[in-house]
Amino acid sequence: MSWGTELWDQFDNLEKHTQWGIEVLEKYIKFVKERTEIEIGYAKQLRNLSKKYQTKKNSKEEEESKYTSCKAFQTTLNEMNDYAGQHEVISENMTSQITAELTRFVQELKQERKSHFHEGRKAQQHIETCWKQLEASKRRFERDCKEAERAQQYFEKMDADINVTKADVEKARQQAQIRHQMSDDSKGEYSSVLQKFNREQNDHYYTHIPGIFQKLQDMEERRIGRMSDSLKTYAEIDRQVVPIIGKCLDGITKSAESINGKQDSQMVIESFKSGFEPPGDVDFEDFTQSMKRTVSDNSLTNTKADGKSDAKVPSKSRGKLWPFIKKNKLMSLLTSPHQPPPPPPASASPSAVPNGPQSPKQQKEPLSHRFNDFMTSKPKIHCFRSLKRGQTQFDSYHKGMMKRTLGKPTCAFEAREYVVSPPVID
Numbered sequence: 309m310s311w312g313t314e315l316w317d318q319f320d321n322l323e324k325h326t327q328w329g330i331e332v333l334e335k336y337i338k339f340v341k342e343r344t345e346i347e348i349g350y351a352k353q354l355r356n357l358s359k360k361y362q363t364k365k366n367s368k369e370e371e372e373s374k375y376t377s378c379k380a381f382q383t384t385l386n387e388m389n390d391y392a393g394q395h396e397v398i399s400e401n402m403t404s405q406i407t408a409e410l411t412r413f414v415q416e417l418k419q420e421r422k423s424h425f426h427e428g429r430k431a432q433q434h435i436e437t438c439w440k441q442l443e444a445s446k447r448r449f450e451r452d453c454k455e456a457e458r459a460q461q462y463f464e465k466m467d468a469d470i471n472v473t474k475a476d477v478e479k480a481r482q483q484a485q486i487r488h489q490m491s492d493d494s495k496g497e498y499s500s501v502l503q504k505f506n507r508e509q510n511d512h513y514y515t516h517i518p519g520i521f522q523k524l525q526d527m528e529e530r531r532i533g534r535m536s537d538s539l540k541t542y543a544e545i546d547r548q549v550v551p552i553i554g555k556c557l558d559g560i561t562k563s564a565e566s567i568n569g570k571q572d573s574q575m576v577i578e579s580f581k582s583g584f585e586p587p588g589d590v591d592f593e594d595f596t597q598s599m600k601r602t603v604s605d606n607s608l609t610n611t612k613a614d615g616k617s618d619a620k621v622p623s624k625s626r627g628k629l630w631p632f633i634k635k636n637k638l639m640s641l642l643t644s645p646h647q648p649p650p651p652p653p654a655s656a657s658p659s660a661v662p663n664g665p666q667s668p669k670q671q672k673e674p675l676s677h678r679f680n681d682f683m684t685s686k687p688k689i690h691c692f693r694s695l696k697r698g699q700t701q702f703d704s705y706h707k708g709m710m711k712r713t714l715g716k717p718t719c720a721f722e723a724r725e726y727v728v729s730p731p732v733i734d
Contacts, residue, residue: 311525312518319428319517326421326524329531330414336535337410340402340542347399354392358385375572383563387556394549394556401545406538413534417527424523431516438505445501449494456487 363373372378463480466472
């Protein structure tokens with residue numbers, strides 16, 4: 309099937325159709341351009357994402373990268389970087405093999421189409437000119453025939469009239485002959501022009517136009533074939549990077565399989581192992597022995613010695629305390645004195661104590677033990693001036709207090725009131 313024989317009278321429709329074909333090709337080129345832009349943007353985003361999560365040098369993350377899970381993650385980031393490179397390859401190949409090539413082809417196609425339709429319009433203009441010449445020759449021949457007929461009728465009328473002179477009849481006869489000659493000439497010219505037009509028309513519709521339309525048909529089929537090849541190239545460009553992308557994905561899978569939880573656990577042990585032994589059992593400290601003593605059983609000197617020996621009791625278990633508790637906190641817990649009981653009532657005399665608001669759970673302690681605590685404790689010295697100024701009064705106070713309370717049993721909170729809380733000495 310040929311456009312020249314089947315579509316000999318569809319010049320305008322073929323012109324629109326070929327223009328539409330070029331627009332389709334340009335639309336496809338625009339589609340490929342946008343695809344390349346997407347690939348470039350996607351590759352850039354993948355690279356930025358990979359760079360964002362890469363391990364920074366001289367940081368804590370670099371120390372943590374020794375674990376297999378971190379190494380697998382870093383391998384994944386590297387593979388994603390290569391994955392992004394393949395998308396850049398897709399963009400570059402599509403730009404060079406499709407966009408650039410088709411852009412040049414479309415320009416050539418437009419020029420070729422323009423040339424073909426220019427030739428077709430020229431052929432149409434020529435046949436239209438021939439047609440106009442034929443019409444003019446025909447009208448002239450028709451006019452000459454009518455004038456020759458009128459001249460012939462006028463001659464016959466003059467020849468039949470007896471009142472007309474012979475000279476007038478001769479003149480009418482000559483005029484009729486001239487008109488007949490003109491009509492014959494017009495007839496010959498019309499015949500010649502008609503034959504020429506028929507030849508031109510035959511060449512136009514059977515030679516020129518079919519040849520032009522055939523060229524347009526070849527151009528259109530070439531355009532369609534080029535688009536088919538471009539679509540195949542479009543798919544082939546993607547197919548070429550699939551094996552490499554598959555290798556990137558295989559690398560990610562391999563890195564995931566290389567993760568070893570037990571190995572990472574062992575590395576945690578090697579990183580944080582301190583070498584200390586776990587703490588042993590804490591010994592029981594019996595504080596009730598000092599409560600069982602009485603003043604009659606011990607002297608002041610023995611009391612001091614007992615106080616020193618009791619103070620050394622917790623030292624046996626100090627070496628076995630939990631190693632991760634701060635030393636200052638342990639020492640503060642071990643050496644902190646007992647919380648003092650609530651203050652005594654207003655009447656603090658020994659006679660009023662049994663009937664006072666003392667709790668039944670509180671037990672009496674020997675005065676010697678409270679005095680021992682006071683003697684072994686270290687009072688706070690705010691300044692040397694106050695120490696020097698109040699040393700004499702402080703000694704006299706202790707002597708009087710010892711004469712008053714030594715050897716007399718009393719309640720624990722009363723002893724603390726006398727011993728632990730001395731009056732302020734200016």
